[in-house]
Amino acid sequence: MELLVKEKLEDLGLRAEYAKVVMTNVIGGAARAVLYYPDDTLSLPAVNSMGKWIKSDVNTIAHDRDTERFKEEMYQEIKSLLDSLADIQAARSKISATAYKDGYSTITLWYPGEIS
16 A cells, blocks of 8 residues: 555655645554645745644544445545645645544644744
8 A cells, every 4th residue: 555655646746745645554454545635736935934733623433334435425524625725724734544443533634724
């Protein structure tokens, strides 16, 4: 899986500069990696200062029969959140995830509230 992420990042060229990778293991199952990246190469100004960081969590609570649907909805919610941010906020954001266990998983996105 790490090789696939590396290959995708290399394929993205300059768009990889602001790509976000979240990779977790699934306890009792297979590992998963999700890669978020901009549609176009971004040319952003240098950052002199950043204000407070804003935290946003997206959770999944799924029964075994619904696991894949709930995980996909969770990943889609993060994509929607990234799309709703200004390019400079999305580009400077940080992302992490918890391992999926017993129907629960969380992806957390931190992004700067103010950038100058």
